[in-house]
Amino acid sequence: MLENHCHFVLQSQTLDHDIARFKSWTAKSLIQYLALHNVRQILDQLAFYKKAHKDDRAYQFWQEGVHPELIQREDMMRQNIEYIHQNPVKRGYVDEAAHWRYSSARDYAGKSGLLEVSRRW
Numbered sequence: 001m002l003e004n005h006c007h008f009v010l011q012s013q014t015l016d017h018d019i020a021r022f023k024s025w026t027a028k029s030l031i032q033y034l035a036l037h038n039v040r041q042i043l044d045q046l047a048f049y050k051k052a053h054k055d056d057r058a059y060q061f062w063q064e065g066v067h068p069e070l071i072q073r074e075d076m077m078r079q080n081i082e083y084i085h086q087n088p089v090k091r092g093y094v095d096e097a098a099h100w101r102y103s104s105a106r107d108y109a110g111k112s113g114l115l116e117v118s119r120r121w
Contacts, residue, residue: 005087007080007083007084007087008084009071009077009080009081009084015068016066019066019068023061023062026061026062027059027061027062030061031043031046031059031061034046043059046059046060046061047059047060051064074121077121081104081108084103084104085097085100085103085104085105085108088100088103097109098111101113101114102114104117107119
């Protein structure tokens with residue numbers, strides 16, 4: 001089974017709504033990409049793990065549910081960001097967090113990342 005976890009820090013007045021929109025958009029976009037490039041192995045796995053009662057879709061990209069944590073202090077924010085930055089290192093994808101091109105660790109190391117990152121908490 002494909003299993004990766006997505007962690008990010010988000011500020012929103014409508015957190016549930018915004019996460020639902022994020023999950024919907026990314027799922028549609030990535031499934032379209034996989035279909036366009038005929039990546040059958042992954043598409044077959046996404047179809048296999050789709051919940052039987054989900055008859056409105058052919059694939060299940062995201063796991064059900066959201067598990068937000070309220071970050072209340074600066075030390076908590078630093079701990080969460082460091083945890084997120086170290087995930088690709090722990091998985092063996094890169095030797096240093098800043099080498100993971102999809103990570104804000106690049107921004108924290110003074111390099112340009114793929115997305116704009118606000119470091120003002």
